[in-house]
Amino acid sequence: MSYKIIVLIKQVPDTTAVSSQTMKEDGTLNRGVLPAVFNPEDLNALEMALSIKERYGGSVIAVTMGPPSAADILRDAMYRGADKVFVLTDKRFAASDTLATSRVLSQAVRKIGGFDIIICGRQAIDGNTAQVGPQVAEKLGINQLTYVEEIVDLTDGKISLWRSVEEGKELAVSSIPLLLTVTQTANIPRPPSVKKIMKYKNAEVRNSLSEACGINDLSSRGLLIEQWDAESIGMDPEMCGASGSPTQVKKTEKVVLKGKQFKKIEQTDEGIRELLQELIKDYVFD
Amino acid sequence: MEQTGEVWVFIQRSKEKIVEASLEILGRAGELAKELKVPVVGILAGNSAEFLAQTVVTYGADKVYVLCSSYLEQYTTNAYARSISTLIKNKNPAIVLFSATPQGRDLAPRIASALGAGLTADCTDLKIGSYTHPRTRKKYSKILLQIRPAWGGNIIATIVNPETRPQMATVREGMMKVPVPDGSAEGEIVKLTPDVGQADIKTVIVRQELEKKTVDLKGASVIVAGGAGVGSVENFELLRHLAHLFGGEVGATRAAVDAGFISHDHQIGQTALTVRPKLYIACGISGAVQHLAGMDESGKIVAVNTDPEAPIFGIAHYGIVGDLKDIIPRMINTYKTLSH
Structure with missing residues (x-):
C-alpha cells in the first residue's frame, strides 16, 4: 500500500521578529519589513508526511495559498523531499479568514483528489488560530486528529497515533482518509538536501515565461510549480476573500502597557532588604 | 426551529x-x-454529564442543555461536532463560546465550518457593542466584539461576525475570573436525546496517559521568571531556588525556552500563557511586548537586569540594575534572615 499525502503549508511573516520598527504609528503592522518564512509547525507537518512516505511508501504533495511569492516555501518543500507542489494564487483569495481559506484549500484538495492523509501544522504564527485544519476536514467530510505527536502505525487503512490532550496524551485510532494537525514537538524537521536544491532551484511557477519555454518539459523534469486560481479549482469567488469571510476586523490597536509607580532599588544588601520588607508588608508572600 | 438568541457556553468535562x-x-x-436580555446557557454532553448540570447553574447558568448519550460520554470530534451543530440549528443561539483548550480548539472550528459561521480564536476579552461596515456603512448593534491578540501579541484586534449566526469564539484560559458559586441559584435543566450513534464515532481512544502537571503557573502567587539574559541552565537553578523559597513557580520567556535553558511548559507570554501572580520577579528579561502583555497585570513586578534601558523597567514597580548571579543569592540570604 502506498499513501497519497497532501501537506497544507503557509508562508507567514516572522512574527517572532517583530520590533518597534515593524509597528506603524497607527498600531498596524508594517508587514513589508518582516521576513517571510515557512510556518514553523508546517515544517513539522511536512516532516511527518515525508516520514510516512519513507516508512510505508507513497507520495507527498505540498499545497499553499498565497501570493505568487509563496512559491518560495514550495521550492523549500521540494528541497526537503516533496514530490509535487501547488500554489493557489488569486487576488480574490486575499483577505480570506479561516473559513474562507478552508473553502479554497478544500476545493484544491478535491481537485487533486484520491488522497489518503492530509497533514497541516497545528497553527500558523501570524494568527495562532489552529482553525484551518479542522475546517478543511469538515469541508471534505473526513475525520480529524489534532495535536498529533507521533504516528505509531499505519496498516490496512487504519492509523494509530499519539496526540496531546489537556491532561497528557492519548493513543487514538482512526480510518483513513483523514486530516492530521501536527505540533512543534512531534519531530525535528529535516534540513533541505543539497542535492535537491541543485535539482529544484530552478523550479518555476507556471506563468507566461514557463509557457514560453515549454511547460511539458519543466513538468517532466519535476520543475513545475503548478499555479491555480479560483476558476481552476471551481471556487465561487463570492465564497472566498473578504466577501466569503464571516469575520471582519473592527479595529486593531497597539498593545499599550501602563507605566507603574516605579521605585529604583540599589544593588546593595540594604536595598534588597528594603525591597523584601516592602513586599512582605504588601502580603505578597501570604 | 426556535430563535432563542441565547448566549451559550460549551462546558468541557474531564x-x-x-x-x-x-x-x-x-x-x-x-x-x-x-x-x-437573554438567558446564559451551559451545554453539557455525555451520560455522566447530567449530575454536573446543577453545578453549572450554581456558577451562573440560567439554563443547561444536557445532551444525554453514551456515544458522547468520551469526547470524540465528529460525534460532538454533529450533536452540537444540530442543537445550534434547532435553537439558534446568538453567541456560542468555547474555551481555547486543545479540545475547544478541536471542536469549535469543526462546528463553525459546518454552520458556515464566523469563529474567532483565543479571545482575551468579549464585549457587546456596535459595528459599522466600512464600505456598505451598514450598522450592526448589540453584536459580539471579540478581542484577541494578533501578530504574535504585538497588536490587539477586535473582530466581529456581523452577518452570520451564531457568533462564535474560543476564549483563552486564565483571562476571566471563575464566578463565585451560588448554592441557592436556580436554573432550568433540559435533558435532550441527540441523534447520535456508533457510526458517528470516527475515532477510537485506545488509552490515555495522564501526566500530572509539574508546573502550575496559573495558580502560582509568586513567579520568578527568566529571559535570555539568564544565560544558562545553571543560572536558572538560582531562579528555581528563589521561587522555591517564596513557594512559587519558575517562569520563562520564549527566548529562554528557545535557547534551551528551560522547558516549554514554563513559558509565559501573550501567545503562550497569561499570568497575574501577586509577585512577578523578572530576571534577565529585556521585555518584548509579547512577554510583557502576558504578565503586565501581576500585583507587584520586580525587574532585575544589567541593562538600565531595558523596557521591562518601564512596567515594573521595583527595578534593580545589576547581575542576577549576584543579586538572587543575596535576595535568598536576606529573605531567610527576615523570615526568621
Missing part, C-alpha cells in the same frame, strides 16, 4: 469534573447575556 476554563467563561457570558 471525566466527572468540569474543566475550570469553562467556568471562567460562564461569568463573562452571563454579563453578555444580561446586556442582550
Whole structure:
C-alpha cells in the first residue's frame, strides 16, 4: 500500500521578529519589513508526511495559498523531499479568514483528489488560530486528529497515533482518509538536501515565461510549480476573500502597557532588604 | 426551529469534573447575556454529564442543555461536532463560546465550518457593542466584539461576525475570573436525546496517559521568571531556588525556552500563557511586548537586569540594575534572615 499525502503549508511573516520598527504609528503592522518564512509547525507537518512516505511508501504533495511569492516555501518543500507542489494564487483569495481559506484549500484538495492523509501544522504564527485544519476536514467530510505527536502505525487503512490532550496524551485510532494537525514537538524537521536544491532551484511557477519555454518539459523534469486560481479549482469567488469571510476586523490597536509607580532599588544588601520588607508588608508572600 | 438568541457556553468535562476554563467563561457570558436580555446557557454532553448540570447553574447558568448519550460520554470530534451543530440549528443561539483548550480548539472550528459561521480564536476579552461596515456603512448593534491578540501579541484586534449566526469564539484560559458559586441559584435543566450513534464515532481512544502537571503557573502567587539574559541552565537553578523559597513557580520567556535553558511548559507570554501572580520577579528579561502583555497585570513586578534601558523597567514597580548571579543569592540570604 502506498499513501497519497497532501501537506497544507503557509508562508507567514516572522512574527517572532517583530520590533518597534515593524509597528506603524497607527498600531498596524508594517508587514513589508518582516521576513517571510515557512510556518514553523508546517515544517513539522511536512516532516511527518515525508516520514510516512519513507516508512510505508507513497507520495507527498505540498499545497499553499498565497501570493505568487509563496512559491518560495514550495521550492523549500521540494528541497526537503516533496514530490509535487501547488500554489493557489488569486487576488480574490486575499483577505480570506479561516473559513474562507478552508473553502479554497478544500476545493484544491478535491481537485487533486484520491488522497489518503492530509497533514497541516497545528497553527500558523501570524494568527495562532489552529482553525484551518479542522475546517478543511469538515469541508471534505473526513475525520480529524489534532495535536498529533507521533504516528505509531499505519496498516490496512487504519492509523494509530499519539496526540496531546489537556491532561497528557492519548493513543487514538482512526480510518483513513483523514486530516492530521501536527505540533512543534512531534519531530525535528529535516534540513533541505543539497542535492535537491541543485535539482529544484530552478523550479518555476507556471506563468507566461514557463509557457514560453515549454511547460511539458519543466513538468517532466519535476520543475513545475503548478499555479491555480479560483476558476481552476471551481471556487465561487463570492465564497472566498473578504466577501466569503464571516469575520471582519473592527479595529486593531497597539498593545499599550501602563507605566507603574516605579521605585529604583540599589544593588546593595540594604536595598534588597528594603525591597523584601516592602513586599512582605504588601502580603505578597501570604 | 426556535430563535432563542441565547448566549451559550460549551462546558468541557474531564471525566466527572468540569474543566475550570469553562467556568471562567460562564461569568463573562452571563454579563453578555444580561446586556442582550437573554438567558446564559451551559451545554453539557455525555451520560455522566447530567449530575454536573446543577453545578453549572450554581456558577451562573440560567439554563443547561444536557445532551444525554453514551456515544458522547468520551469526547470524540465528529460525534460532538454533529450533536452540537444540530442543537445550534434547532435553537439558534446568538453567541456560542468555547474555551481555547486543545479540545475547544478541536471542536469549535469543526462546528463553525459546518454552520458556515464566523469563529474567532483565543479571545482575551468579549464585549457587546456596535459595528459599522466600512464600505456598505451598514450598522450592526448589540453584536459580539471579540478581542484577541494578533501578530504574535504585538497588536490587539477586535473582530466581529456581523452577518452570520451564531457568533462564535474560543476564549483563552486564565483571562476571566471563575464566578463565585451560588448554592441557592436556580436554573432550568433540559435533558435532550441527540441523534447520535456508533457510526458517528470516527475515532477510537485506545488509552490515555495522564501526566500530572509539574508546573502550575496559573495558580502560582509568586513567579520568578527568566529571559535570555539568564544565560544558562545553571543560572536558572538560582531562579528555581528563589521561587522555591517564596513557594512559587519558575517562569520563562520564549527566548529562554528557545535557547534551551528551560522547558516549554514554563513559558509565559501573550501567545503562550497569561499570568497575574501577586509577585512577578523578572530576571534577565529585556521585555518584548509579547512577554510583557502576558504578565503586565501581576500585583507587584520586580525587574532585575544589567541593562538600565531595558523596557521591562518601564512596567515594573521595583527595578534593580545589576547581575542576577549576584543579586538572587543575596535576595535568598536576606529573605531567610527576615523570615526568621
